[in-house]
Amino acid sequence: LSLFTKLLTNALVVEKQPVMSSLPQRPLILKTRVRFTVRVRFLANLPEFKYLLKVKPVFDKDVEEAKAVKGFRHFDFNRDECKVLDVDSPRGDLVTEFGHMSLKESEGRAKGSHETRLPVTEELHVIKFVTQFQYAGLELNIEASSLPVVVISSTNQAVAAWASVMWYNMLSTSEPRDLLLFVDPPPLTWQQLSQVLSWQFWSCGKRELDEDQLSVLRDKIVDDPEGLVHWNNFSKNENIWIWIDGILDLIKKHLVDLWRDGSIMGFVTRDRTQVLLQEKHHGTFLLRFSESRKHGAITFSWVDHSNGEPFVHAVDPYNKDELLLTPLPEIIYHYSLRGRRGTHTNPLIYLYPDIHKDAAFERYYNSSAMSTPKMSGYVPRTKGDFSDNPTPPPSPPRDMPMMDMDVDVTEEDDELFQELSEFFFCNSPTFDISSRNG
Amino acid sequence: LSLFTKLLTNALVVEKQPVMSSLPQRPLILKTRVRFTVRVRFLANLPEFKYLLKVKPVFDKDVEEAKAVKGFRHFDFNRDECKVLDVDSPRGDLVTEFGHMSLKESEGRAKGSHETRLPVTEELHVIKFVTQFQYAGLELNIEASSLPVVVISSTNQAVAAWASVMWYNMLSTSEPRDLLLFVDPPPLTWQQLSQVLSWQFWSCGKRELDEDQLSVLRDKIVDDPEGLVHWNNFSKNENIWIWIDGILDLIKKHLVDLWRDGSIMGFVTRDRTQVLLQEKHHGTFLLRFSESRKHGAITFSWVDHSNGEPFVHAVDPYNKDELLLTPLPEIIYHYSLRGRRGTHTNPLIYLYPDIHKDAAFERYYNSSAMSTPKMSGYVPRTKGDFSDNPTPPPSPPRDMPMMDMDVDVTEEDDELFQELSEFFFCNSPTFDISSRNG
DNA sequence: ACAGTTTCCCGTAAATGC
DNA sequence: TGCATTTACGGGAAACTG
Numbered sequence A, B: 001l002s003l004f005t006k007l008l009t010n011a012l013v014v015e016k017q018p019v020m021s022s023l024p025q026r027p028l029i030l031k032t033r034v035r036f037t038v039r040v041r042f043l044a045n046l047p048e049f050k051y052l053l054k055v056k057p058v059f060d061k062d063v064e065e066a067k068a069v070k071g072f073r074h075f076d077f078n079r080d081e082c083k084v085l086d087v088d089s090p091r092g093d094l095v096t097e098f099g100h101m102s103l104k105e106s107e108g109r110a111k112g113s114h115e116t117r118l119p120v121t122e123e124l125h126v127i128k129f130v131t132q133f134q135y136a137g138l139e140l141n142i143e144a145s146s147l148p149v150v151v152i153s154s155t156n157q158a159v160a161a162w163a164s165v166m167w168y169n170m171l172s173t174s175e176p177r178d179l180l181l182f183v184d185p186p187p188l189t190w191q192q193l194s195q196v197l198s199w200q201f202w203s204c205g206k207r208e209l210d211e212d213q214l215s216v217l218r219d220k221i222v223d224d225p226e227g228l229v230h231w232n233n234f235s236k237n238e239n240i241w242i243w244i245d246g247i248l249d250l251i252k253k254h255l256v257d258l259w260r261d262g263s264i265m266g267f268v269t270r271d272r273t274q275v276l277l278q279e280k281h282h283g284t285f286l287l288r289f290s291e292s293r294k295h296g297a298i299t300f301s302w303v304d305h306s307n308g309e310p311f312v313h314a315v316d317p318y319n320k321d322e323l324l325l326t327p328l329p330e331i332i333y334h335y336s337l338r339g340r341r342g343t344h345t346n347p348l349i350y351l352y353p354d355i356h357k358d359a360a361f362e363r364y365y366n367s368s369a370m371s372t373p374k375m376s377g378y379v380p381r382t383k384g385d386f387s388d389n390p391t392p393p394p395s396p397p398r399d400m401p402m403m404d405m406d407v408d409v410t411e412e413d414d415e416l417f418q419e420l421s422e423f424f425f426c427n428s429p430t431f432d433i434s435s436r437n438g
Numbered sequence C: 001a002c003a004g005t006t007t008c009c010c011g012t013a014a015a016t017g018c
Numbered sequence D: 001t002g003c004a005t006t007t008a009c010g011g012g013a014a015a016c017t018g
Helices: A065-067 A155-171 A190-204 A213-219 A231-235 A239-261 A270-278 A320-325 A330-333 A358-363 A416-425 A429-436 B064-066 B155-171 B190-205 B211-221 B233-236 B240-261 B272-278 B319-326 B328-334 B357-362 B414-426 B429-436
Strands: A008-014 A028-031 A038-041 A054-059 A073-075 A086-088 A093-101 A101-105 A125-136 A140-145 A147-151 A283-287 A297-304 A312-313 A402-408 B006-014 B030-031 B036-042 B054-059 B075-077 B086-088 B092-100 B102-103 B127-135 B138-146 B147-152 B284-289 B296-306 B311-314 B402-408
Touching: A008 A231, A028 A155, A038 A125, A038 B138, A054 A073, A054 A093, A093 B006, A147 A155, A155 A190, A155 A231, A155 A239, A190 A213, A213 A239, A213 B155, A231 A239, A239 A283, A239 A297, A239 A320, A239 A358, A270 A283, A270 A297, A270 A312, A320 A330, A320 B319, A330 A358, A416 B357, B054 B075, B064 B086, B147 B155, B155 B190, B155 B233, B155 B240, B190 B211, B190 B240, B211 B240, B233 B240, B240 B284, B240 B296, B240 B319, B240 B357, B272 B284, B272 B296, B272 B311, B319 B402, B328 B357
Parallel strands: A028 A147, A038 A402, B030 B147, B036 B402
Antiparallel strands: A008 A402, A038 A093, A054 A125, A073 A101, A086 A093, A125 A140, A283 A297, A297 A312, B006 B402, B036 B092, B054 B127, B075 B102, B086 B092, B127 B138, B284 B296, B296 B311
C-alpha cells in the first residue's frame, strides 16, 4: 500500500437545509458569524483506517499569497475541534462532518492602507483540512484544500462576491489555484462571460438567455475593440453586474414562471421596442427590464393605433415591493388607462408578437385575487397565492450556501486531478442546459 | 453625615440612539443579545465620594420569588464589569454609565414542566446595582434595584411583554414590588385599563382615544358584570391586546398624521357605521380599523345614494404592506369604482360628518406621487415621500428601549419614595395629554 | 406531536474604521 | 471627510425542547 503526498479537493455547494442535492457548484461565499457545514470524505476506500484519521480544519494554512497583500484579513473558526473519519454506511467511505462551523475575524491583521488593500470581495481564501497519522512506520501529513472562499461580513457584499466567483471560475478551469487573481484580474472574452451570464438566468429562472437578449447585453457590456470584458467595467466602475444581479433577483422572487415560459423579452432597448411594436396590432405589448433601476424592475411597452400613427407607450417600472403585493399577471390583467369622459380601458391585448395576454398568463391568474380588487363588500382577496411559492431554483447564486465539501484524498494522480477539474465544469448548468434545451 | 439602608429606584426608558430624552416611561423589556445602556446616578449630591463608589450590576440578586417559581430563567450580563461613580459636570451628581450591556441566558436553570412555569413574558426580573464602601469606620452595602424587567428572546414576544408591563403598572402604583404578580394576576377596572390604552394611542399617534372610541372598546373588552377586565381575556384567550397592538403599530408606521388630526374614527362597529352614514350626504365616508385582521388594517365605508335607498359600502381593508407602498391619503384620492359602461368614479367625497376629503387630506398629498400612477411615458412616481418620514412618536411601546436608569440613593425616606412613585406616573403621557389637549 | 421558546439569518440602517 | 466595511437588530421562519 503505497501512499501519497498530493491531494485534491472538490467543493460542493449544496442547497440549504435538508435537500442534500449533489449538484456541484462553484467556489464559496461564506459570511462571518453564519453557520456552515463541511463534509470531508476520503476518496480512497480504506475502511481499515476507520477512527485512525483525525482531521482538523485550518483557515488559510500556508497561504503565501496572503502575506503579499497588505491588510489581508485573518479569520478563525468559532469552534476549533478535530473530527475522526468514520465509515459512511451507504458507500463505505471514510467521512466526517463539521457542523456548526462559522468564521470570525481574528485580530492579528496587518492593516494596510486603503490603497494597497484588495476589496474584501476580491480577497480569496482557502480552508484546508489536515490530518496526520502513522502507518507501518511511516508518518504522513495529509492536506486537502477547498476551492477559493470569499469571506463577507454582510449580505450587501454578496453581489460583489458572486461576481468574483464567476470571474474566478471562468479563468481558472484547469490552471493552478491563484489566490491573487484579483490583484490584476485578466479580462474575459464575451464568449466566456455570456456563457456564465446565461447560466445565471438558467439557475434563477430555468431558462437561458437567447441570442437577441445576449446581443443587447453584449452591446451594453463590451466596449473593448477586441471584444474583451474588463473586470473593472463589469463589477466596479460601470458595475453592470449589480444591475444584472438585481434583475436575476427579481426573476427569482417574482417572475420565474413568466421567465421560464419565455414571456419576458427583458433585454430590449427602447429603440428596438419602438421598432418591434409599431408594426404590430394595436395593443401589442412586450415586457422589458428597466435599464436605470439598480435593484431590478420590469415594465411593459405597448403600441397604440387609436390616433392614426402608431404610438408606443411605456409604463413606469414595477419593482420587487410592488410585485410582492401584486403578481405581474394580475397587474397586466388589471392595468387600465383613463380615456376620455372617465372611461377606462386596458391597452394591453397581445403579448409580442401576437399571443393574446390571457393565453400567455391565464394559468397564473388566481381566481380570488383576480376579482376586481378592493371593491365594496369586503371582497376577500388572497394575494399572491401563486407567486409566494414559485418553484425554487435548485442552488441559486443569491443563497448563502452551506459548504459541503468532499475532500478527496488519493495517490499522486494527475489524471484524476484533470478528471475532477473537468467534472467541476461539466456538471455545471451549461451542460445540463445543453442537454435539456437542445 | 448619617447614611441609610433603604434604597430607591426609578427607571427611565429612553429613545434609542442619541436622543437622550428624559421622558420617563414604564418598566423595561430587554431582549437577550441586544445591547442596552444603564446610567446609574447617586441621588445625594456628594462629590466628595468621587471615585470611591464602585458599582456592580447583578441580575436577579436575592430574588426569593424566582425560587418559588419552577423553571424561572436565569440570566447573566455578557460583560461583568464594575464602574466607578464619577462627577457629572452639569449637575454635579455622581454617575456612571454601563454601555454595551446585554443579557444571555445562563445554564443553571431549574427546568420546570410546562404546566408549572410562568410564560416568559410574565416572568418579572430585576437588575440590582450594588456598591460597598468604607467611610468613617462604617462599612456599607448599598443596593438599588430597577423596576421589573421582562426578558424576551425574540421580537415576536414584545407584544405580550408590553401587555405585562401595562398590567403591572396599573396594579403597582404604590405597592411593594411584586415579581409574582402574574402567578395570579388581579383584574383591572375598565377605568384603569381605558386610561392605559388611551396613553398608548397618544404615544403612537399623538392623540388619545375619545369617548366614542373607548365605548366601542369597552363593549369589546369588558364581559364581566362588575366592569372588570381579566388578564386572561386581555392578553391570553381572547387576546384583545394583540389586535389593539396591531392597530397601534399601523398608526405609528403609516397613520400618525391622520390619527393626530382625528380623521380616523377607527373604532366603530359595522352597525354604527351604517347608522351614521346612511343619514349623510352621498359620498360621505369614514375610516375604521378592521376588526378581524390581527396585524392591523384600515378600511373605509361610504354611503351611496345613487340607487334611491342609501347603501353603505365597505372596502377590503388595507394592511401595512399596502400602506407602505401607497399612503392612505393617496389611496383615498385615487380610489375609483367601475360604473356602467366602463366609467370610473371615486365614491369618496366627504369625510364624516361633512368635511371634503381634500380639505382633510390635501396637505398630505404628494405632488409627484399624486399624478395618475403608472401612466404611460414613464411618469416618475416618487412614492411615499411624505409617509416614509412621519414624525416619530417620542418613546413608543414598540421600540425595544435602551435602559437608562437613575439609581437614586437616599436616606430612609418614605416621603421621597412616595414622591418618586408618583413622579413615575405623573410624567406619563396622561399628564402631558391633559395639559396639552385640555 | 405540539406549543412555547429560542435561534437563525436576510436585509436595511447605522456605526465604525481608515 | 468620504468610502469601505462591519455591526446592529427587526422581522419572519426554522429549529429546538421539553
